[in-house]
Amino acid sequence: MNKLTVKDIDVKGKKCLVRVDFNVPMKDGVITDENRINGALPTIKYLMDNGAKVILCSHMGKPHNVFNEKIKLNKKEKKAVEALPENEREEATLAYIEKAKKDVSKFTLKPVADRLNELLNGKVTFATDTVGEDACAKVAALKEGEVVLLENLRFDAGEEGKDLEFCKKLAAFCEVYVNDAFGTAHRSHASTAAIVEYGLVKTAVCGFLIEKELTVMADSLERPVRPFIAVLGGAKVADKLNVISNLLEKCDSLIIGGGMAYTFLKAKGYEVGASLVDLEKLDYCNEMIKKAESLGKNLYLPVDTVVASSFPNPIDAEIEVDVVDATNIPADKMGLDIGPKSMELFASVIKNGKTVIWNGPMGVFENPTLAKGTIAVAKAMAEAEDATTIIGGGDSAAAVATLGFADKMSHISTGGGASLELFEGKVLPGIACLNEKE
Numbered sequence: 001m002n003k004l005t006v007k008d009i010d011v012k013g014k015k016c017l018v019r020v021d022f023n024v025p026m027k028d029g030v031i032t033d034e035n036r037i038n039g040a041l042p043t044i045k046y047l048m049d050n051g052a053k054v055i056l057c058s059h060m061g062k063p064h065n066v067f068n069e070k071i072k073l074n075k076k077e078k079k080a081v082e083a084l085p086e087n088e089r090e091e092a093t094l095a096y097i098e099k100a101k102k103d104v105s106k107f108t109l110k111p112v113a114d115r116l117n118e119l120l121n122g123k124v125t126f127a128t129d130t131v132g133e134d135a136c137a138k139v140a141a142l143k144e145g146e147v148v149l150l151e152n153l154r155f156d157a158g159e160e161g162k163d164l165e166f167c168k169k170l171a172a173f174c175e176v177y178v179n180d181a182f183g184t185a186h187r188s189h190a191s192t193a194a195i196v197e198y199g200l201v202k203t204a205v206c207g208f209l210i211e212k213e214l215t216v217m218a219d220s221l222e223r224p225v226r227p228f229i230a231v232l233g234g235a236k237v238a239d240k241l242n243v244i245s246n247l248l249e250k251c252d253s254l255i256i257g258g259g260m261a262y263t264f265l266k267a268k269g270y271e272v273g274a275s276l277v278d279l280e281k282l283d284y285c286n287e288m289i290k291k292a293e294s295l296g297k298n299l300y301l302p303v304d305t306v307v308a309s310s311f312p313n314p315i316d317a318e319i320e321v322d323v324v325d326a327t328n329i330p331a332d333k334m335g336l337d338i339g340p341k342s343m344e345l346f347a348s349v350i351k352n353g354k355t356v357i358w359n360g361p362m363g364v365f366e367n368p369t370l371a372k373g374t375i376a377v378a379k380a381m382a383e384a385e386d387a388t389t390i391i392g393g394g395d396s397a398a399a400v401a402t403l404g405f406a407d408k409m410s411h412i413s414t415g416g417g418a419s420l421e422l423f424e425g426k427v428l429p430g431i432a433c434l435n436e437k438e
């Protein structure tokens, strides 16, 4: 960690624009999981206690750009409109725009501001716009130790579009930029990187959440206590090409489960039946198998697999399953989870690890019958007591939390996409832009 943190600078009396990740799950206007709010609290409290004027900003979901004059349709809507006869397109577009305006209530950060205000003893106000009149007035009125949360930045197209004018307005709010949104650190948007990249704010530091994520994950990747085991699962090989390649270089053993394992099995010449296979990636898998051999790394694939005749529909429907050898899946069956022998094998490798990182489920874990492999990996990690165990966010983090193993892990990342990019060896734009320590 060679980036400056909030502790390295003087924040007293300074206006600090803090990019946080308040993209919390909501149902009917009620926050259903406060983890992301809690994750940002240490930085916010530190700034308040040290006399900063705190301007918080975040996105929430994927709303339309309702703060712009011209509201753009999203990709799905555009496609639907294009599929219509020409004379119906205008009306359909207008209907989507009307719907977008109504959807504002689904994406507003107001409920987060209210909750934060409770947690921070009434010190928090909410601006009903991002860089408009209300935000300007509320920022100007801030006193030391007070906080304003701006409305959802993605209501303005300037956020994702890195619009210079939008960046200038955001930057005009502050003397110091703090990034504490690890979940969006892999994105280069106005508030996550561009306002610093454009040279609009000179003092740019990270908060405690990003500091922790980086310290634990980057250090484990660069200086792991060995044996270092990486566990990868999830649907497709194509989504994790660079992750597989980079982790092979860093780890001692790479375990591959989930949908992506079948492309590897097929590449080895095995029969995989109707399992998910990415034919275009067979050569890539062979390359990785060779790479593992030449580097002297262990590459573990499932030795048996849970199969069914079809994909469960709905996903959590009751399903009849069988267990077969992973080397010979019947033509009419698809592999949907790792089998019991694989669970045992993977668990024994994991338990021998001193550093274990994991991203991606071992099977269609949304279905209780097909969640056993994912549970077995989570359990093995929980039992690897003297290992540093890191969960790379996303589905694996959700699985660990549901199983009640969260407190048994060394670190559960708050960013699935961001941690995968760290695993790929990429430099995240939201971190690259921050000031380095001398």
Ligand code: AMP
Pocket: 233, 234, 235, 236, 239, 258, 259, 260, 276, 335, 336, 337, 359, 360, 361, 362, 363, 364, 365, 366, 394, 395
């Ligand atoms: P990802 O987003 O790449 O981490 O993939 C997660 C998804 O992979 C989950 O929704 C799983 O249901 C799915 N998945 C895991 N194993 C399989 C499998 N064997 N066949 C099809 N989908 C799978």
